[in-house]
Amino acid sequence: MVLAQLGGTITRAIQQMSNATIIDEKVLNECLNEINRALLNADVQFQLVRNMQNNIKRIVNIEDLAAGHNKRRIIQQAIFNELCNMLDPGKPAFTPKKGKTSIIMFVGLQGSGKTTTCTKYAYYHQKKGWKPALVCADTFRAGAFDQLKQNATKAKIPFYGSYTESDPVKIAVEGVETFKKENCDLIIVDTSGRHKQEAALFEEMRQVSEATKPDLIVFVMDSSIGQAAFDQAQAFKQSVPVGAVIVTKMDGHAKGGGALSAVAATKSPVIFIGTGEHMDEFEVFDVKPFVSRLLGMGDWSGFMDKIHEVVPKDQQPELLQKLSEGNFTLRIMYEQFQHILKMGPIGQVCFFNATGVQQFGIDAKGSRERKPGKDQKIHDHDGLNDK
Numbered sequence: 001m002v003l004a005q006l007g008g009t010i011t012r013a014i015q016q017m018s019n020a021t022i023i024d025e026k027v028l029n030e031c032l033n034e035i036n037r038a039l040l041n042a043d044v045q046f047q048l049v050r051n052m053q054n055n056i057k058r059i060v061n062i063e064d065l066a067a068g069h070n071k072r073r074i075i076q077q078a079i080f081n082e083l084c085n086m087l088d089p090g091k092p093a094f095t096p097k098k099g100k101t102s103i104i105m106f107v108g109l110q111g112s113g114k115t116t117t118c119t120k121y122a123y124y125h126q127k128k129g130w131k132p133a134l135v136c137a138d139t140f141r142a143g144a145f146d147q148l149k150q151n152a153t154k155a156k157i158p159f160y161g162s163y164t165e166s167d168p169v170k171i172a173v174e175g176v177e178t179f180k181k182e183n184c185d186l187i188i189v190d191t192s193g194r195h196k197q198e199a200a201l202f203e204e205m206r207q208v209s210e211a212t213k214p215d216l217i218v219f220v221m222d223s224s225i226g227q228a229a230f231d232q233a234q235a236f237k238q239s240v241p242v243g244a245v246i247v248t249k250m251d252g253h254a255k256g257g258g259a260l261s262a263v264a265a266t267k268s269p270v271i272f273i274g275t276g277e278h279m280d281e282f283e284v285f286d287v288k289p290f291v292s293r294l295l296g297m298g299d300w301s302g303f304m305d306k307i308h309e310v311v312p313k314d315q316q317p318e319l320l321q322k323l324s325e326g327n328f329t330l331r332i333m334y335e336q337f338q339h340i341l342k343m344g345p346i347g348q349v350c351f352f353n354a355t356g357v358q359q360f361g362i363d364a365k366g367s368r369e370r371k372p373g374k375d376q377k378i379h380d381h382d383g384l385n386d387k
């Protein structure tokens, strides 16, 4: 995980600055140069890095700081705030409400992980009591519908798509209408992968968006995209009103800095990160805890969230009751031990998910060839029938 290396380098630069006997302009510049190098190495866009350096210098005016000021803390705080600002466009993404129909459209480059992420997003909400549904409007990649169907079936999420219809707008509209009638509160529309040179495909994406009127358009971005992230993300934003970003493959060897560039290009926040191929390898993204973890400052809120996730909710009051009565038996200890094991290696709990709870696997892409002779539309209510 190269982002962890980035965090390590920034932390070391701050540490070196802290070790200096006197903190003057030269020491500050050395620290900032080191941080800049680390960010550029992690593929963060040059302009963003330069803005960050200028902002910190403007906030931390060494000459003007009186002798009594704790310069180290002020600089540390300024670096922390600037990293947060880079990832925070200042306005939150649209938040769907349980029980009220919301349409969420997923867009992105080929292979960025849209189909996988659509299912993860649906599964995440389904676990929280929502009624999600998936619509496959990807008519470009043969096998996309089979992949979505397979994932949806495993997660028992209703899905809609077609083997023969080649118009994604038609499928998207039909799917959305069908699931609206079924009172689904989260209708997720998966679209084909495309890149900014493909004008026709961009036009098609715009039409799907216009026809389905999504409440939120999510730009799915592979964390390994690197410096190309800014331009690609900007091209998507110029065609459709992207309102949020999901960064995938954060478990790989990607430098991850492209995420910062995508936020800047789309002026939209990162809402989730994908941390593996499996359905539950998906985490809510919060800027401050993320930057805290990046700088090795720990993230206790994330840790507590994880505990709440692995200890079943219905057992929590009973457990608290027993503990408050001083009733701590070997069985309770064994059960809690089992829950803690589900959290995976402790070092990764607060960084990038390694829960080890892999109830459903998501398969790799299906065949690139369409299977002939299948002409029926598929609309499976419980997702269990493999038509």
Ligand SMILES: Nc1nc2c(ncn2[C@@H]2O[C@H](COP(=O)(O)OP(=O)(O)OP(=O)(O)O)[C@@H](O)[C@H]2O)c(=O)[nH]1
Binding pocket: 108, 109, 110, 111, 112, 113, 114, 115, 116, 117, 138, 141, 144, 191, 192, 193, 194, 248, 249, 250, 251, 252, 273, 274, 275, 276, 277, 362, 363, 364, 365
């Ligand atoms: N390691 C890892 N792999 C992922 C993650 N998300 C998706 N993948 C894998 O990335 C590959 C591409 O994912 P898809 O969901 O098919 O991507 P797509 O954007 O729908 O692809 P197109 O429809 O061709 O544009 C698959 O092998 C996924 O299993 C992730 O967070 N981590």
